[in-house]
Every structure is written in C-alpha cells, then in structure tokens.
Amino acid sequence: MKLLGRKKDDRGGSGDPKAPGASGSTESADESAAAAAARAGTAPKGRPTPKRSEASRKRGPVAPAPMTSAEARKRRKELGGPKLSREERKAQRLERRTVMAERREKMMAGEDAYLLPRDKGPVRRYVRDVVDSRRNLLGLFMPAALGLIFVMLAVPSVAVQQALSAAMPALILIMVIDGFFLGRKVNKMVDEKFRGNTESGWKLGFYAASRASQLRRMRAPRPQVERGARVV
Template sequence: MKLLGRKNDSSRKKDGEQPLNAAVAASAVDPEPGADGRERKTAPKGKPTPKRDAAKRRGPVAPAPLTAAEARRRRKELRGPKLSKEERKAEKLERRASMSERREKMMAGDDGYLLPRDKGPVRRYVRDLVDARRNVLGLFMPAALALIFVMLAVPSVEVQRLLSPAMLVLVLIMIIDGFVVGRKVNRLVDEKFPDNTESGWKLGFYAASRASQLRRMRAPRPQVERGAKVA
C-alpha cells in the first residue's frame, strides 16, 4: 500500500536514491562541512566528543594529600632544592638591599617607584608648592599632643575648661589653613597645567594632608627648601 506524498523503498532504489535510514547513518558518520567551509566536529552517536576525549588523554590528576606530612613533602618538592644557611643569608641580604634601594628611589621622587597617588608632574608640582611654604598645618600634631599631655598631667577643672576651647580653636585654625593651601595649589596648578583634568577637591586634599605632616616625615622627601620659589 502506498501512502500519499511518499515513495516506498523500491521506488527510491529505482530512482538511484538512498533509503532514509541509510542517509541518516551516512550523515552521522561523514559530517558535512559547515557554513564556514570547515568540517563539523560533532562526534557520531555513542562516541565521546573531541573535548572530552582530549580531557581523558591528559592523564590522571594527583590525589589530594591525606596527611599533613604528605602536604609538607609536596610543598618542599615544589620549592625545589633546599638552600644552605649561607645561601639563605645571601638571599636575605640581597632582598633587603633591593627593598632599601626601591625605598630610597621612592623617597627621592623617582616616578617609577612612587605610589599611584604621588605619580605625575601635577602631584610633583603640588608637593613642591607645599614643601616651599611655611604651613601652620604642620604644627597640628605637636600642638594636639601637647594639649592632650597637659589635660592628662593636670587634672584640674579650671585647666580642663581652658584646654577644651583651645583645642577647638586649634582645629578651626587648621581647617582654615588647609582651605587656604588647597585654594592656592589649585590656582597655581590651573595656571601651569591648563589641560589638567584632576578635580580640585582631590588636589586640595592631597596638599592639605601633606602640609599636616612634619617635614622630616613626608614621603617622598621634600625636594625644595622652605621659602624657595617654585616655577
């Protein structure tokens, strides 16, 4: 019996066509090229894909250590040969000399060894402006420590009443001086670097934070003297 719209196998054979099952099997075994001209990498049914097959060929993964001693042994093997006492001492001295050299270059203002916040000609110019100025902010820490020492050493009610307003006045003076430093630095930076895109608030905060430190504790080390004219 013939179905409408279909041909039986005998008609297919007569016309020189392959049966439907044979065509499906042939397509599974011999993959056709894709749209880009490359052969498809899909494996036939019942066989692993190329990626899984490659993963199996890598070899077995080393099992996790069962004891702490085995873990230490593996770490020693990864480190390589054990160094002698003289070799360890020489390596330690070399590492310390390298760190000292990097710190010295950083303190000298070498741009390749500075922290990200200190890099660039704009930040260098700001540091020079702050270091050349006599800042009241630099007296904040010594004055605050002196007031705290007096408050603890002289527990008198009258002294406490005098020192509390003095502390508030000191903080107010520091805020005013920091604002003045920030405004001055931003004005001079705009004149020297008209293409500068850094915000004025960041530059002002950077200048005020450097001015609040003692001169000998500033990093990088000051490159200009007090009162010097910064071009």
C-alpha cells in the same frame, strides 16, 4: 493455511524483524560499531565528538590529597625545589632587602617610576614643591594635638581640663581654615602653570593639605625644595 513443519510461534526465523534473534544481532552490530568508532578516535553514539586537542590530550594520574599536615608540608617542600642552605637563605634575604632599600630610596628621591599612584605626575610634583616651600600651620597640628593631650593627662585640674577642651576645637578650626586657603592657592597656581589640567581641584587641595599636615622630615617623597624657595 499452515505450512508443514513450521510453527506459528517460531522464534528462530529471520523473517520477523522484531524477533529476539534479530534484536540480538542488531545490538551486537551496534556494539561492534561503537567499538570500531572508539578505536578510530571518534565519539560513540549519543555523545558529542571531542575536539582534536581534547582527544590528543593525555591526563596523567592525579596524586591523592594529603591526609596530614606533615604530608602537606613535605609535598610543598618537594614542589618548591631543592632545599637551600642557611648561607643561601641569608644571601637571598640580603639581596631582597637591598632591592627593597634601593626602591625606597628612589621613591623618596621622587623618581616617578617608583612613586605611588597618588604621587605620580608633574602636577603632583608641583603641588609637593609648593607645599614644601612654605611654612604651614597644618604642620603644627600633630605636635600641638599631642601636647594638649599630654597636658590633659598630666594635669588633673578641672580648670585646665576645661581650657584644653575648649582649645582643641579652636585648634581644629584653625587647621581647617589654613588647609582651605592652602588648597585654593595650590589650585590657582596649578591652573596657571598647567593649562590642560583635568584633575579635580578638591583632590589637589586635599593632597596639599594632607602633605602639609605631616612633619617635614616624615614626608614621602622627601621634599625637593627648601623652605622659602620660589616655586614657579
């Protein structure tokens, strides 16, 4: 039975929840709720609530990337602070060189705080003293090798070339044998002096041989004992 004055497809009524009018009112209510939530500092629907630190953080405008290298240099200069004068730059360089020279001098003197990691510790200092207190055949390797190479280049004789070619492997073999015995001696002395030493004998032997193969004046840190001194 039809009621008077009411049509079947009436769209203005509020009784049908699926009517467009009701949907529009629902959407407007959601929008107003989202706006109120945004004003209150909460996240809108469908998004996680931001942390308080993120909500309170204010990001300033980000400068655009430089378009040219000149603009990039200018920006680096601005970020680097005020420009120094020539005298100030010179004083800065002199101060830096002075500091580096002081650090190198302390390193060459054997101060543990300024040494390289490979040279630090009482065990390594003891090994250096043992090597520096004796005459090593390994110390003659570099001068002898350079001398042989110079003679090979200066004298084009075939007989000389063959003799020197045979002398080079013999020289290398002698140096290897001397380094082996030096490593054994160093490890024996270290074991007697440092009972709790846990460092590998191979590493200590190689450290001693590599130092012994250098000329005495070129060793770093600088030798702290004289040749022939008794190291205990």
